[in-house]
Amino acid sequence: MHAWKLIRAALGTAIVGATLAAVPVTADAVPPTSAIEVNTTSVARGQTFTITQTVYNDRDFTITGGKAGLYAKETSLPAMVELVSCPGAFACDTLGTSVRGGVADVPPGESRTVVFTLRVKADAPLGTITLQHQFIGENYAFDVFDGPALTIVQQPADVAVTMTAAVKMVTTARITYTITVKNNGPDPATDVRVVATGPAATAYYASTCTRVGTTRTVNCDIASLANGASVTRTLTVNTGMLTAGTLTATAQRTASSPNDPVATNDKATRSCTAVTGLLVRC
Structure with a gap:
């Protein structure tokens, strides 16, 4: 009987010991002294974005005059962005x-x-660029941390094409189609090409653009066009004595940089009506 009491006591001690070993005591994780969250990793020129920065004091003394600091690793951050607001800071x-x-x-x-x-x-x-962040005080400066990458991209440039027509009588009718190319922005447009073609029942006469071979088609090339700016180009054709019917010219943007976001205004047409080659109305 005495032996059984000893065995039971030993088992109880082992169980209690095992239970205590299975529940270790751990300290709460200490947050980093600076952490940031960015609402986007890609932003265009002229657009806004937000960076939420949380700073934490893990020292055993007060950080006086504390500041949340942001940097760009590869360049000067203020050279790239303007400060709009900073809720949470005095x-x-x-x-x-x-x-x-x-x-x-x-x-x-x-x-x-x-x-x-x-x-x-x-x-x-x-x-x-690589965003960096830091908690800085008047009496202590914490480590600088690398944050997420931020990509600065170019905004699109909407190039719009319109066309008007005017007729002048010479031997027969001479029609001048005026092509207006406008950049609706928001970014500048470069390497713009608009291809214009005169009506089938006419003969090429002149243009402020470059004629394609011996055709009625011309390439209107514009090296650059600022946001809101516009330029005009002309294509002039002659009718024949027997010309009759609807005379439609077209002009279409075929290239530009950066991306053009609106396809519906890339093409323009203008029609004139010929009763004969001597009587044309536009």
Whole structure:
């Protein structure tokens, strides 16, 4: 009987020991001294985006005059963006290569969050940068951390084509089609080409564009066109004595850079009506 009591006591001790070993005591994870979240990783010139930065004091003393700081690893961040607003900070500005939001004194174990709204400058270089962030105080500066990559892209340029027509009587009718090419933006357009073709029942006369061989087709090339700017080009054709019916010319954008987002205004047509080669109305 005594032996059984000893065995039972030993088993109880083993079970209790096993239970205690299965429940280790762990400390709460300490947050990083700076962390950021970006609402997008691709943004165009002229557009805004937000960076939410949370700073945390893991020291055993108060960080005085604390600031949330943002940088671009490869360049100066203020050279690429404009500061729009910074809710959560009592003040924000740019300093040197950084954007900063003041969070005042931060006692040990406390955090502060600032939401920066930034606008990409119109002349910001295209490409990808690495965002960096840091918690800075008047009495202590924490490590600088690499954040997500941010790509600056070019906005599209909507090139619109319209056409008018005017007739002048010479030996027969001479019709001048005026082509207007306008950049509705938002970005500048480059390497624009508009191809215009005169009506089938006419003969090529002249153009401010480049004629394609001996055809009634011309290539109107425009090296660059600023946002909101427009240019005009002309194509002039002659009717014959027996010309009759509807005389329709076309002009269409066939190339431009960057991407053109609106296809519906890329092409224009203009029609005139010939009773004979001597009587044409446009």
